[in-house]
Amino acid sequence: MAKKREEREKSDMFLDGIIEAMPVFAKELVAGGVAGGVAKSVVAPLERVKILFQTRRGEFQRMGLLGSIKKIAKTEGVLGFYRGNGASVARIVPYAALHYMAYEQYRRWIILSNPDVGRGPVLDLVAGSFAGGTAVLFTYPLDLVRTKLAYQVVDSSKMNLQGLVRSEQVYKGIVDCFSKTYKESGLRGLYRGVAPSLYGIFPYAGLKFYFYEEMKLHVPEEDKKNIMVKLVCGSVAGLLGQTFTYPLDVVRRQMQVERLATSNSAELKGTKESLVMIVQKQGWKQLFSGLSINYLKVVPSVAIGFTVYDVMKLFLKVPSRDEAVIEVGTCRNLDISFFEAVHCLCSLHYCFR
Incomplete structure (x- = not known):
């Protein structure tokens, strides 16, 4: 018994040593990645139904939420709700890691560059917006692959993939989807729909952090570590942020699966043209298709x-934000290289609009 306790203590000391040796930004990357992976997996079934609502307008909207769930369960089984989730998790882990870490980095950089700037929610709005854009640019191809895989459905009568232009375009997995998309359209194809993603993520990510930090300011100090309080603040933040930016999400999804659709309608071009075409041909209500499902998804997703x-920041012993600013202030070279890399990636936006 004593030997086991001694081994456990050694193991804990080794883990503590690793945690202590990690720089702040690495801890934030790990915390963000874990948070994103857990949250995305919890809401994966609702995400699948939402994508089908957004991209297969008539077929699934007529069934409604419960009907769509029954159809997927009958034709594809439980695993059908997680179709494309591998690509989703593969995207969300680096996306969330970059999102949260970049948010903290931008926040520190703004404070270090402008010592007199206010530390209120407006700072979180700006830092969150730029962090969202940065994370999208790094991980967008994985989001496109996730959408294409989720778009494929199994027909209940023939039990094979339907609704595709050609049977050989059926994607067998993440690598196959990447390969075929790249062969067909090159790098530009992997960034199809990135413009509405950026237009949407800037306000959404900024508002999400803004509302979350704003609400936490009104929570008594003794309740700020309460998990239920964090869940409520996160739920409201996600709900409000998503409402303002949802139409751009619909445009993005339709642009992503455009080449898979059976419709012979004109090709969706830029973001504005796509937005106008959807309103003209499908009606303005289509811009909010799946919004109710998205509310069901966003509330637990952002909250979790x-x-x-x-919780991960506490486990990894990440210093408070004020302490982190002081610590990172001695390592400005890291911040400079980080923002130089982001600046180079931002030029991609103009190439793939």
Whole structure:
């Protein structure tokens, strides 16, 4: 018994040593990645149904939420709700890691560059917006692959993939989807729909952090570490942020699966043209198709994401934000290289609009 306790203590000391040796930004990367992976996996079934609502307008909207769930369960089984989730998790882990870490980095950089700047929610709005754009640019191809895989459905009568232009375009997995998309359209194809993603993520990510931090300001100090309080603050933040930016999400999804659709309608071009075409041909209500499902998804997703992130920061012994600013202030070279890399990636936006 004593030997086991001694081994456990040694193991804990080794883990503590690793945690202590990790730089702040690495801890934030780990915390963000874990938070994103957990949150995305919890809401994966609702995400699948939402994508089908957004991209297969008539077929699934007529069934409604419960009908769509029954169809997927009958034709594809439980695993059908997780079709494309591998690509989703593969995207969300680096996306969330970059998102949260970049948010903290931008926040520190703004404070270090402008010592007199206010530390209120407006700072979180700006830092969150730029962090969202940075994370999208790094991970967008994985989001496109996830959408294409989720778009494929099994027909209940023939039990094979339907609704595709050609049977050989059926994607067998993440690598196959990447390969075929790249062969067909090159790098530009992997960034199809990135413009509405950026237009949407800037306000959404900024508002999400803004509302979360704003609400936490009104929470009594003794309740700020309460998990239920974090869940409520995260839920409201995600709900409000998503409402303002949802139409751009619909445009993005339709641009991503455009080449798979059976419709012979004109090709969706830029973001504005796509937005106008959807309104003209499908009606303005299509811009909010799946929004109710998205509310069901966003509330637990953002709430769990923020909560797990805060819990992981405590576990990894991430210093408070003021302490981190002082610590990182001595390592400005890291911040400079980070923002130089981001600046180079931002030029991609103009290439793939």
